[in-house]
Amino acid sequence: MTAPDPSATAPARPAGPPAIEAVDLTRRYDLDGVSVEALRGVSLRIGQGEFAAIVGPSGSGKSTLMHLLGCLDRPTSGVLRINGVEMSGLSDTRLAELRNQTIGFVFQSFHLLARTTALDNVALPLVYRGVGRAERRERARTALESVGLGHRMGHRPSQMSGGEQQRVAIARALVGEPKVLLADEPTGNLDTRNGTEVMAILDRLNAERGVAVVLVTHEPEVAAHARRQIHVRDGLIELDTGAAEGRP
Numbered sequence: 001m002t003a004p005d006p007s008a009t010a011p012a013r014p015a016g017p018p019a020i021e022a023v024d025l026t027r028r029y030d031l032d033g034v035s036v037e038a039l040r041g042v043s044l045r046i047g048q049g050e051f052a053a054i055v056g057p058s059g060s061g062k063s064t065l066m067h068l069l070g071c072l073d074r075p076t077s078g079v080l081r082i083n084g085v086e087m088s089g090l091s092d093t094r095l096a097e098l099r100n101q102t103i104g105f106v107f108q109s110f111h112l113l114a115r116t117t118a119l120d121n122v123a124l125p126l127v128y129r130g131v132g133r134a135e136r137r138e139r140a141r142t143a144l145e146s147v148g149l150g151h152r153m154g155h156r157p158s159q160m161s162g163g164e165q166q167r168v169a170i171a172r173a174l175v176g177e178p179k180v181l182l183a184d185e186p187t188g189n190l191d192t193r194n195g196t197e198v199m200a201i202l203d204r205l206n207a208e209r210g211v212a213v214v215l216v217t218h219e220p221e222v223a224a225h226a227r228r229q230i231h232v233r234d235g236l237i238e239l240d241t242g243a244a245e246g247r248p
Contacts, residue, residue: 017084019180019212020046020069025078027064038064040235041078048179049210051203052242053226057218061235063184066216070182071099083179100128104173104181104211108188110165112157112172118144119153122172129176136175143171147201163194170201174211181205184216199225 027039038061046052046069056062067073068080071087080087082102087095112121119140126136144153147167157165166186173181183202187195203225206213217223228242 016048018045018081019048019050019083020044020214021079021081021084022069023079025065025068025075025080027061027068027073028076038235039068039075042232042235042237044230044237044240046180046212046214049206049212050228050242051206051213051215051226052228052230053215053217053223054230054232055217055220055223056232060232062216062218062232064235065232066182066184066214069214070103070105071095100125101176102179104176104178106166106169106173106181106183106186108185110157110162110169110189112165112168114157117154117156118149118160118168118171121157121168122175125172125176139175140171143175144168146174147171161194162190163197166190166194166198167201170198170205174205178211180212180214182214182216185218186215187217187219187222195222 022045023043025039025042026037029036029038042061042065054062054065064073068075071080071082074087082098085098087098090098113124116124119137122143123136123140126139131139141150141153144150147170149164149167149171152160152164152168157168160168166189170186181202186198186202190198199222202213202215205211213226215222215226223229229239230237230242231239
């Protein structure tokens with residue numbers, strides 16, 4: 001899987017507050033009466049338009065961190081701000097609204113509706129926003145064309161390859177024009193060729209649209225696409241190649 005040239009000039013970042021700012025995040029779980037600390041005080045800042053990879057082995061806490069940064073879970077303690085908005089005081093309903101409006105998600109498992117066409121899968125987030133049918137279908141069509149699937153709009157997931165399904169998932173993540181795209185092991189279920197195509201799309205979206213991309217992976221060749229790598233082990237950041245500008 002070919003990574004971009006690290007000497008290339010980084011795209012200009014949009015102005016504004018950090019896309020993500022985390023201060024001393026912890027997350028503890030109670031498992032059969034035993035307290036397990038998955039994160040032990042993580043602080044980081046992801047700038048607008050940045051491309052960062054969170055890297056670590058299984059059990060390191062990287063997926064827990066991604067769930068917190070994506071507002072899919074709440075921290076046990078600490079502060080999290082998305083585009084300058086603090087999450088701790090938000091109701092579950094308001095948190096879901098902000099997540100839908102601000103963050104796009106791509107997962108290792110594509111999470112597509114099996115009986116639904118690519119077009120309607122991509123349009124689904126806009127249904128929750130109350131966008132009218134004609135507009136959401138047009139926006140979904142544009143999103144699918146942007147990932148090279150304009151010819152597959154009427155196909156269901158079972159009629160597409162794994163790489164095509166992941167591209168549908170990327171289009172779905174982009175249809176709401178998010179500020180942040182969180183990708184959790186996006187190449188994990190793909191062969192090398194399809195994985196390379198998916199990473200090329202993420203590279204292009206970051207460079208051309210200024211979408212902040214946060215990539216979670218355990219694969220060094222995938223992490224190499226990011227301009228910054230945040231290495232997590234035992235619930236702590238052990239190395240941050242952007243620490244000078246990335247720590248609060």
